[in-house]
Amino acid sequence: xxxxxxxxxxxxxxxxxxxxxxxxxxxxxxxxxxxxxxxxxxxxxxxxxxxxxxxxxxxxxxxxxxxxxxxxxxxxxxxxxxxxxxxxxxxxxxxxxxxxxxxxxxxxxxxxxxxxxxxxxxxxxxxxxxxxxxxxxxxxxxxxxxxxxxxxxxxxxxxxxxxxxxxxxxxxxxxxxxxxxxxxxxxxxxxxxxxxxxxxxxxxxxxxxxxxxxxxxxxxxxxxxxxxxxxxxxxxxxxxxxxxxxxxxxxxxxxxxxxxxxxxxxxxxxxxxxxxxxxxxxxxxxxxxxxxx
Amino acid sequence: xxxxxxxxxxxxxxxxxxxxxxxxxxxxxxxxxxxxxxxxxxxxxxxxxxxxxxxxxxxxxxxxxxxxxxxxxxxxxxxxxxxxxxxxxxxxxxxxxxxxxxxxxxxxxxxxxxxxxxxxxxxxxxxxxxxxxxxxxxxxxxxxxxxxxxxxxxxxxxxxxxxxxxxxxxxxxxxxxxxxxxxxxxxxxxxxxxxxxxxxxxxxxxxxxxxxxxxxxxxxxxxxxxxxxxxxxxxxxxxxxxxxxxxxxxxxxxxxxxxxxxxxxxxxxxxxxxxxxxxxxxxxxxxxxxxxxxxxxxxxxxxxxxxxxxxxxxxxxxxxxxxxxxxxxxxxxxxxxxxxxxxxxxxxxxxxxxxxxxxxxxxxxxxxxxxxxxxxxxxxxxxxxxxxxxxxxxxxxxxxxxxxxxxxxxxxxxxxxxxxxxxxxxxxxxxxxxxxxxxxxxxxxxxxx
Numbered sequence: 056x057x058x059x060x061x062x063x064x065x066x067x068x069x070x071x072x073x074x075x076x077x078x079x080x081x082x083x084x085x086x087x088x089x090x091x092x093x094x095x096x097x098x099x100x101x102x103x104x105x106x107x108x109x110x111x112x113x114x115x116x117x118x119x120x121x122x123x124x125x126x127x128x129x130x131x132x133x134x135x136x137x138x139x140x141x142x143x144x145x146x147x148x149x150x151x152x153x154x155x156x157x158x159x160x161x162x163x164x165x166x167x168x169x170x171x172x173x174x175x176x177x178x179x180x181x182x183x184x185x186x187x188x189x190x191x192x193x194x195x196x197x198x199x200x201x202x203x204x205x206x207x208x209x210x211x212x213x214x215x216x217x218x219x220x221x222x223x224x225x226x227x228x229x230x231x232x233x234x235x236x237x238x239x240x241x242x243x244x245x246x247x248x249x250x251x252x253x254x255x256x257x258x259x260x261x262x263x264x265x266x267x268x269x270x271x272x273x274x275x276x277x278x279x280x281x282x283x284x285x286x287x288x289x290x291x292x293x294x295x296x297x298x299x300x301x302x303x304x305x306x307x308x309x310x311x312x313x314x315x316x317x318x319x320x321x322x323x324x325x326x327x328x329x330x331x332x333x334x335x336x337x338x339x340x341x342x343x344x345x346x347x348x
Numbered sequence: 349x350x351x352x353x354x355x356x357x358x359x360x361x362x363x364x365x366x367x368x369x370x371x372x373x374x375x376x377x378x379x380x381x382x383x384x385x386x387x388x389x390x391x392x393x394x395x396x397x398x399x400x401x402x403x404x405x406x407x408x409x410x411x412x413x414x415x416x417x418x419x420x421x422x423x424x425x426x427x428x429x430x431x432x433x434x435x436x437x438x439x440x441x442x443x444x445x446x447x448x449x450x451x452x453x454x455x456x457x458x459x460x461x462x463x464x465x466x467x468x469x470x471x472x473x474x475x476x477x478x479x480x481x482x483x484x485x486x487x488x489x490x491x492x493x494x495x496x497x498x499x500x501x502x503x504x505x506x507x508x509x510x511x512x513x514x515x516x517x518x519x520x521x522x523x524x525x526x527x528x529x530x531x532x533x534x535x536x537x538x539x540x541x542x543x544x545x546x547x548x549x550x551x552x553x554x555x556x557x558x559x560x561x562x563x564x565x566x567x568x569x570x571x572x573x574x575x576x577x578x579x580x581x582x583x584x585x586x587x588x589x590x591x592x593x594x595x596x597x598x599x600x601x602x603x604x605x606x607x608x609x610x611x612x613x614x615x616x617x618x619x620x621x622x623x624x625x626x627x628x629x630x631x632x633x634x635x636x637x638x639x640x641x642x643x644x645x646x647x648x649x650x651x652x653x654x655x656x657x658x659x660x661x662x663x664x665x666x667x668x669x670x671x672x673x674x675x676x677x678x679x680x681x682x683x684x685x686x687x688x689x690x691x692x693x694x695x696x697x698x699x700x701x702x703x704x705x706x707x708x709x710x711x712x713x714x715x716x717x718x719x720x721x722x723x724x725x726x727x728x729x730x731x732x733x734x735x736x737x738x739x740x741x742x743x744x745x746x747x748x749x750x751x752x753x754x755x756x757x758x759x760x761x762x763x764x765x766x767x768x769x770x771x772x773x774x775x776x777x778x779x780x781x782x783x784x785x786x787x788x789x790x791x792x793x794x795x796x797x
Contacts, residue, residue, distance in 0.1 A: 100471040101470055118790075184607070185617065185626055186624070204608065208611070293439075296612055297770045297774055299777075309765075314761055
């Protein structure tokens with residue numbers, strides 16, 4: 056037994072085995088299954104047969120898919136931009152010394168801690184077509200004369216979803232960037248000040264270059280999560296009105312799970328894969344270059 | 349008189365005679381199902397710990413779910429197995445069915461709506477024997493219920509009831525604008541709703557992706573203007589003058605008379621809006637009236653009187669091609685993957701029987717009207733409030749999804765994708781009526797071929 060354990064190769068295999076089995080069961084198998092489903096005409100209760108790329112072609116020519124595809128990019132782009140800008144701003148504020156800093160830092164995490172479904176339900180109530188508290192406030196404040204169609208108009212609905220996603224995701228950016236900011240030596244800031252750099256110059260020429268690697272990692276994570284977002288849209292708009300706010304994940308669910316066309320649903324969801332792969336690859340490559348510089 | 353306590357005592361002291369009687373009871377049960385159970389007065393010999401799971405929607409009449417929960421221990425005792433109900437959002441039923449069928453595990457019985465048994469037939473147990481029993485006990489099924497569960501000559505689910513929809517409206521508000529009787533045509537309804545919308549009391553109608561009220565409005569509107577999904581041969585026929593006229597009407601009606609937030613409504617929003625005095629009328633089940641009745645101390649009109657007194661119901665108005673409706677039928681499907689199929693069937697026989705269903709039907713107060721005409725004769729209808737009486741026969745002019753074709757899995761797919769509802773939604777959002785209809789025709793061709 057001792058000799059067996061002394062064999063590094065065998066020991067490595069032994070230690071790695073649980074992880075490999077878990078990855079195989081919970082990541083590789085569902086993924087392979089998903090690929091197979093996307094290449095078949097499987098529907099609920101019917102074992103499918105191989106149909107090649109038919110499901111992908113059908114999806115590509117589907118007007119609702121096209122809307123969902125566009126929406127996914129639009130939603131990811133704007134939500135990530137807002138989360139980055141506001142998260143950075145918040146991190147810079149929290150990096151200063153003020154009374155009650157710890158309480159503010161802790162409370163800032165609340166949107167991130169509350170389950171998405173719960174917080175989105177609260178937002179849904181605020182955007183309710185009939186009883187929206189926001190509409191009421193705007194009306195009472197004299198800003199509007201008729202209700203704003205928060206969830207009953209596709210454009211408004213998409214922007215509402217972006218707002219909620221930003222509200223929820225911003226603390227993740229802020230807390231991670233704050234951690235990055237605290238690793239930057241204050242000597243550098245002081246030296247720049249002595250050289251006559253103003254606030255913006257200190258940020259742009261000192262803080263930002265040092266924060267860039269952390270920022271990129273956060274952005275990569277955020278893009279992956281936002282691009283494949285499901286819960287928020289499902290609860291807030293259900294993809295409506297008239298499919299105007301579907302993302303790839305919610306539309307795949309609508310077709311695959313609700314309608315039972317599992318092959319078509321799998322194909323729609325697999326459209327996310329190459330896009331995410333490219334995004335991650337480009338960003339990681341850039342990150343590696345930064346580290347090498 | 350035999351009491352449960354005495355029964356329990358008998359179980360504890362197992363004599364040879366009791367053993368012989370019990371064995372005989374098990375034999376009778378196996379041979380004669382529920383009659384056997386009841387005749388023997390003993391629970392059948394299901395393995396200890398056997399559990400029967402039933403998934404149903406969260407009823408719009410909460411007391412109905414309370415009644416089922418009350419009945420569950422009785423069923424458990426009668427069947428000798430634990431009966432457990434789970435209630436979920438109606439819009440989550442279809443995803444739940446797909447997940448259960450694909451994983452081959454889940455509830456033993458799942459509630460089915462509309463013509464879903466056609467889509468899920470491969471995962472359901474043939475319950476033709478139960479349907480035959482139900483028909484023998486309670487008379488012929490409504491055509492709507494029958495065709496929705498009959499797939500290829502076999503009954504793949506057991507009809508439980510129909511939740512009919514009528515237009516609930518505020519009588520005094522309609523009177524105020526000169527509509528002392530409910531508008532007879534869609535065009536008249538548009539004119540009345542336009543007057544009321546100007547007074548801040550619009551008509552409320554969902555065009556969202558939601559299981560009941562949206563298709564309940566959209567399909568008949570299309571039919572009543574002469575449109576149809578497919579012709580009798582099953583060929584796509586939605587691209588017609590009638591459908592275009594229906595979309596044009598809906599667009600005008602929406603702008604002139606409706607609460608435009610309805611695009612984001614589900615089946616619950618109109619209930620809340622109506623009871624809050626925000627809308628003048630809405631197509632709905634009887635749940636608005638029943639909620640107003642049960643909460644009459646709190647739900648008041650603008651004069652401080654119980655709103656209940658001002659609620660009336662009417663059938664959908666007529667269009668140029670007549671007046672039909674679409675009513676939602678409900679069934680119970682026994683899942684093929686289930687390990688307790690016999691028990692599931694026994695339970696359904698117990699639940700759908702006159703005695704148990706009668707109690708539940710009474711609690712529903714006209715919200716559910718049963719699946720056979722037998723329930724039209726129930727004493728409930730002679731004592732029920734006047735505005736509720738119209739629900740008794742509301743299903744008599746209902747067509748089925750996929751009209752003018754036969755009910756099919758394709759019609760269920762079109763329903764689940766909300767093609768007809770979205771066609772109207774696109775129209776009210778500004779798409780030209782002809783384009784909206786062509787879009788729907790394209791979607792239906794992908795389904796029907």
